[in-house]
Amino acid sequence: MKKLISNLFFGTLVTVLMGSSQVYAQEKTIVVSSTTSTEQSGLFNFILPIFKMKTGIDAKVVAVGTGQALDIGRRGDADVVFVHDKAAEEKFVEDGFSTKRYEVMYNDFVLIGPKTDPAKVGGGKDIQVALQKIAAAQAPFVSRGDKSGTHAAELRYWKGAGIAIAPGTAWYKETGSGMGPALNTASAMNGYILADRGTWISFKNRGDLMILVQGDPKLFNQYGVMLVNPAKFPSVKKAQGQEFIDWLISKNGQEVIASYKIDGEQLFFPNAKK
Incomplete structure (x- = not known):
C-alpha cells in the first residue's frame, strides 16, 4: 500500500512538474526598451494587452529616455527599441546595432x-x-x-x-x-x-x-522601432521581437494605436509605411 501511494505521489509530482515546464516553455516574453512618453502617456498599457491576446507574447517595457533606451539596445539588453529621435535611430542602424528602422506613429x-x-x-x-x-x-x-x-x-x-x-x-x-x-x-x-x-x-x-x-x-515628433541585431547579440529573441514590430506596423496594430484616446483626444497618429 505504501509503495502504491508512493508511486501515485511520484506520478502526480512528475505530471505537475511536466505541466509547469510546458507552461514555462510556452511563455513568450520580449524586452522593449522605450521612451517615457510611450509609457507615461498610457499607450503601452492600452496596446500591449491587445498584442498579447493576439500573439501570446508578453512585452516587458523598460521606459527611459531615448538616449538610455538606445544604450540598452547597444548592450544587447533588449530585443526591441521603440523611441523618437530619428537621427539617433539612424545612427543605431548605421553602427550595426539593428538592420532596419521602421516608422510607426507620430505626434x-x-x-x-x-x-x-x-x-x-x-x-x-x-x-x-x-x-x-x-x-x-x-x-x-x-x-x-x-x-x-x-x-x-x-x-x-x-x-x-x-x-x-x-x-x-x-x-x-x-x-x-x-x-x-x-x-x-x-x-x-x-x-x-x-x-x-x-x-x-x-x-x-x-x-x-x-x-x-x-x-x-x-x-513634429516621429516614433520609430527597431529589432536589436541578433547577429551581434545571439540572445535577442528575433522571431518574437520581429512579430511585435510587424504587428505595430500592420493594419490592426495601426488601428489600435489610432484608437487610443483620452477624453476623446487622439494621442498618437499611425504612419507606418506600407
Missing part, C-alpha cells in the same frame, strides 16, 4: 507654460522665437536634461534660436528625469517646458500650466 511637441505667460509667447507658431523670448525674459524653464528624444529636440530648438545655455544659468533647470516628473517640476515652479503632446494630455497635475505654442512644423 508633436508643445511648449507648455504658465497662464500668466511672463515671456509673452502664447499663441505663437514659432518655437525658436518663443525660446528667444523666454531667454530674454529669463523666465523659469524646465529641461528634462536626460538625453531623451524630447531633450534632444529641445536642444535643437535652442540651437536654432541662436541661444547657448551657459552652465549654472539660474532660470534654466535640468531635472534629469522623465517627462512626467519634469512636468511636475514645471507645475511646481510655474515654468515653461517642452513636452510631447501625448504625455501632456495624460498629465493630471497641470496647476496653472497650459499649451502656449504649438503647430510649428519643427515640432
